[in-house]
Amino acid sequence: MAEARELILKLGQKITDRIGVKVTTEDPEYWGLACVITDEMAEVALAMKVRVPATAQWIAKRCKKSVERTEELLQEMSVIGLIEYNWENEDHHKQYVLPMFVPGCAEFMMMNAKQVEEHPELADFFEQMARLPLEKVTPMVPQGGAGIGMHVIPVEKAIPSSQESASIEHISYWLNKYKDKYAVGACSCRRQQRVRGEGTGDLEDDLCIGVGDMADYLVETGKGRYIDYDEVMEILQRAEDNGYVHQITNIDGEEKIFAICNCAIGVCNGLRTSQLFNTPNMSRSAYRASVTKENCVACGRCVEYCPSGAARLGQKLCTKNGEIEYPVQELPDETKWGRDKWSVDYRDKNQINCYDTGTAPCKASCPAHLPVQGYIKMASQGKYLDALKLIKTENPFPAVCGAICNRRCEDACTRGRVDQAVAIDEIKKFIAEQELHAKTRYIPPMLNYSGKPFQEKIAVIGAGPAGMSAAFYLKKMGYPVTVFEKEKRPGGMLMNGIPSF
Template identity: 85%
Template sequence: MQRRDLMAEQRELIIKLGQKITDRIGVKVTTEDPEYWGLAGVVTDEMAEVALGMKVRVPMTLEQVAKKCKKSVERTEQLLQEMSVIGLIEYNWENEDRHKQYILPMFVPGSAEFMVMNGRQVEEHPEVADFFEQMSRLPLEKVTPMVPPGGAGIGMHVIPVETAIPATPESVSIEHISYWLNKYKDKYAVGACSCRRQQRVRGEGTGDIEGDLCIGVGDMADYLVETGRGHYADIDEVMAILKRAEDNGYVHQITNIDGEDKIFAICNCAVGVCNALRTSQLFNTPNMSRSAYRASVTPDRCVACGRCVQYCPTGAAKLGQKLCTKNGPVEYPQHELPDTVKWGPEKWDKNYRDNNQINCYDTGTAPCKSACPAHLPVQGYIKLASQGRYMDALKLIKTENPFPAVCGAICNRKCEDACTRGTIDQAVAIDEIKKFIAEQELHEANRYIPETVNHEGKQFEQKIAIIGAGPAGMSAAYYLRCKGYPVDIFEKEKTPGGMILNGIPSFRLEEQVIEAEVDVLRKMGIGFKCGVEVGRDITIEQLRQQGYKAFYIAIGAQGGRKLGIAGEDADGVIAGVEFLKKINTDEKSAHIKGRTVVVGGGNVAVDVARTALRAGASEVTMVCLEDRESMPAAKDEIEEALEENITINNSWGPKEILTDGGKVTGIVFRKCTAVREAQGRFNPQYDENDTMTIECDNVLVSVGQSVVWGSLIEGTKVELNPNMTVKADPVTYQTAEPDIFVGGDVYTGPRFAIDAIAAGKEACESIHRYVHKGHSLTLGRNLRQFPSLDKDNLAIEPDSYDNAPRQACHKKTDENGLTFRDLRSTFTEEQVKKEAARCLGCGATVVDPNKCIGCGLCTTKCEFDAIHLSRDIPEASTMRKSEDKMKAILPYMLKREIKIKFKKDK
């Protein structure tokens, strides 16, 4: 039933009942109010008659209720049972002889929440979800600025992670979850989260699935079970729920409306959907829910890994910098509070779900983390490596990159290019440290295999199909599997790896390195279906029929691009990527003879040139449009090519391939005078009178790559750009076909492996939200934006850092000369520790005490004992009955008004 239908005919008894239960001061309920239409669809007039005979939050026996509503005991009992299932009333046995009592609760926490907890009911009456949302918000719009720390008996109250509470005499029993578990020993029930369900039904889920996360205690446990809202649980199940909640970044909260030493539930709340947390965040009044504690950081211990920031539910922890500027330490802004300021809608944060996901202050943080496309916690794993905690370092890396060994071999090292240490002497050898850590993966006994369960400790049922076993596809599969999804990867080649296997020569990335990290995915339970080309051997529609609920297309840019000149179809002209694939597939039987010209100046072109030498070419010449300084290839790769006597001719573009009898004999180049226009658009200009001819037997073209689609997307709504990449949302990677997502080179065009890995992780989040209907793909999404600090404005004293020189790896030698083996060595353990000491540690977490709610989740994520809770708001642990809330609010309100007036007068 639609809300407008409920409002069409006024039902007086429902009006009266809504007016009776509401705690919106001064509101006269009409059919347009949630107090009316939230009840009208599920509450009959006869039920309303019964409820109107009850007092709000006052226990009554069956006989007392029957007498008040003037109905028979039998009929009253039947109605009360129906009303309990609906969620309009609750009951308990809190009296000397344990007889059953019925209670008409407030709307929140109470009727509105209990009505949503009835899963079937809220699906049939979605207006109930809106009802709960509005009754969690509207009564508090004016009162929240006047609420003292702890909530004054309104709603819920944060209780810290127990391990985060410092062992001090000031700590009181009610601040510990263990106290409440012991108090209600042997009487627990667990059920689905009503807030998560409400937001999903409203289409505003943020990826936090409703599951069995709410723990009812005491008589509430019996109520949940008897009304079909939950099941009984023992202490082991409850402890497992609490542990998983902490692992997933959910905030523990207890009910705070029944006075001292009494609760009826422990909830595990996600800030993107929780009404209690939402209220304090929406109105920018954290007093509504905060605990007696606040977090603070010890900067000397902090390494800006960002784990605490990622899990902070309120955006109180953000990344900043540790090093001083030339003007002294950076002063970070603190959130404005209503303590001494008039407060109204202009002070609210209606976009709090998105704003809480801002990870970094505008002034920036460590450049290494900022520059990395996957934003690896560089300082963190360097610090762990320096302590010899290599498996912990590997685990930390894998929070953002499942393939550190692969990246250690082929990474483009943007982190090192940005490293603050490079402004002093030389950048920290970040990639070499990562490579050393990642060598753990090469030893099967040392591999880190993550858990593959969801927040409920089990598997999701929705099957996900990944098409393409390259870095983007396997990254998405890894993170989806970590969330507990059954995942299968479809790969048309015989072996997984994609372009990192088929497009990178083994002297840069050996197959056993790839296989070691792929083996981790196998051990996680990811299925590999190799030799299957989707579109040819099976279609996406057929996969849908097999039960796959979402698809991630990441087939890479596996085709070469043509030059568009005469002669390029001659025998001896080969696309560079096809040449590499042929060599990588069978290097023993793949040969090339004679003089070889490689057209192109990127990293792939360098790989092609160096591979051609190893495959038998008598001499190799590279020719590219760019001058030496502008070549897109990495400097170290250019140097390696020159060391192998490969000739590089810069600022020339191909004009014509010369042939004789259909066979290549040479290639003519013309002088390139400009590669790009002033605006940066690619538009080469040539001097047609200045040409160069190179005689050769082979031309290997490496001027770009293209996506080869085959029949993969036939019959779908997927749309392509003119360059054959896919049109998709830039944040979610969702295509015009809602269940198809894309990533890696098919979306961006050719980039580096680390870019594809980062894209795979983002796609995981989108797919997770998509397969659970009712979740927004964008709302409250962590966009992971990390601006870099200003390196030119740092005051770095010479005696503040280790002045040791950058460590260097020594190349192995091979008596046979050029080889397909990777001859690059790895740091020794001693070198790792020396190099790690060169890190300036320029980033750090900064906590805004005005936003912190003292949940303690940050402390559970820190590997460095750098963030702690302190008990500095003891009054926040005072518990009051809801009926007594004004006793706390009035004194606080009066003090606040005096402060505001004094500030204004001053």
């Protein structure tokens, strides 16, 4: 075993925000730095104060090196990701900052792609430094994070215009504050997951938006590129379309952020703080989603999109006793919070569709799990295309299904306990018929984070229902698809035609 490097041990101890920990060579604070930081760099960093901006001249005097050599080392350390810099002072001179690990240098190190490929242990380093410091303090954090971790900002278009709200909660507030100073770089969390073999397939580049001085830092150290306002909005919109969550950094207080992240479920270390530890306060926005019961048809789309697992479905039974009362989220401010309260398998359970009481029986009984109540409600309002769109989220060929359906949904319909079941299949057939006419056919838009088709081609062997469904969803994700079928007519025994891909 290599001899411990005392300067790296001291530096790891200096930066860490873990409570009551004496850093050893076994800790990520040590080996995460040791793989990329030289002892001379450690000397410079030890001369700095954590999260206190300082000039190269001041640092050189403290570390007893020439200003020229100190500046060389500071530049190398910036590229590595150990330090950042800014110009936030009256005469706009350059200052260097030694950050904490997360948010901070562990993330910046992950943004250096070449470095991560050479030192894949940095992925484990980042994962642990994003988790370990929070294990004890997370249950004590109030709503909004209190300067710890990340803070969710709401989708601005979802806030009613009649509702007065603090502009600080809006994305536009931050874009206007840092006008014309934006850069985009790789997502440290997605890269970490890929390197650790836990990736979701999400693209890791061009996702995290640095603003203000952080934009300059990303570009000058090779971690990003400048973008304009229009491209910022394109990135945010694609993030919206893919169900990602906009988060801002909390660490610098109310009037300053350094990044807007577009975070994915089961990947983001920032969202994980509330999901793993089962403490919603860690990510919570100042706004809360609510459901207007009289308008809800239990289609389940909100459940499937909600990144925090806040929404659940439950049965609305047609009984004389009224609706079932749904469970309420237990919170750490109401009970003692230990590991037994954590949700260690949150990636699997985060978007469970319904409570133990179940969802609508018609939806549960449908082999395709179609949102029956949702499309029936839309059809009753004359929104036939919207109903078709909703059906096609789960069934790419509704006209085929409508023709051969065995009506399990109607057998399970609880309306039958009162008088007779809703004629679900007839309604579905009417909606599906729209698919047979060119004017009313719905072809879903391509949807992936990049906003453009992938170059990789995919071949699907067999044009039966399974093969055609695979081709449908692949094309929807942006992959060029070619379907090969030995028979003269595609579709197998159950299908009469082939849609356009």
